[in-house]
């Protein structure tokens with residue numbers, strides 16, 4: 001049996017055909033013409049699916065399912081409530097794809113959840129039944145896998161790990177709340193905090209590394225300064241670790257997964273903070289004598305989207 005996995009992003013659509021082990025047999029991509037509306041995107045995606053199946057020399061009858069990862073939130077029937085980068089609200093994606101491929105199972109999930117499934121099948125969480133992926137990038141995304149199945153709640157809107165409220169912060173989250181994990185543990189969060197400290201007059205080599213332009217500070221410049229024992233960078237990274245530790249401890253206390261995987265841009269600095277992060281998590285877990293799931297860096301790159309989406313069909 002074969003599986004189709006689709007990764008719809010704001011700039012491109014990737015389609016892959018996999019076997020039941022998640023091995024990619026054939027793949028292809030095309031641009032996402034956001035301005036032309038969802039009908040065009042779904043039409044381009046469907047053409048690409050047929051092309052990818054034909055290129056593999058297999059019959060579409062042998063494809064069991066079509067799984068799709070979207071940068072947004074969908075309900076259990078595949079209606080996309082919203083996908084900001086695609087400018088979609090209430091798009092009946094599942095229904096429209098089922099019309100084009102009537103005999104296929106069609107499943108639609110948030111792209112971070114899909115990436116978590118890929119990590120579980122062929123990446124950093126391989127061999128585990130229950131695991132949680134946190135992606136620390138522009139925002140904080142996440143995916144929860146329980147007994148090898150994605151968990152997104154009864155209405156498809158759960159597993160918003162980045163919007164767990166873990167403290168009070170000096171700026172509000174895009175979602176309207178204050179204190180979301182995303183505002184402490186994303187690349188955006190640490191950049192904003194660095195900009196705040198430096199604009200308050202703290203001296204730091206972070207500014208030199210950013211060509212003395214506060215708007216050019218990146219997560220990379222902060223971690224480089226941290227490596228060179230810059231005092232402000234130490235404060236920033238300690239705060240990041242503190243709140244990320246609280247977030248992960250909350251997940252331990254609620255889900256007790258076998259493993260945590262950290263992905264996204266900020267995971268490149270994993271070695272700098274992992275030891276302190278484990279200590280911070282251990283301070284906030286309730287059952288201190290019981291070990292908690294290991295925290296590892298994510299291993300999958302670009303193909304995580306299509307492999308994870310394909311594995312939705314298992």
Ligand SMILES: [Zn+2]
Nearest residue numbers: 163173175180
């Ligand atoms: Zn939020």
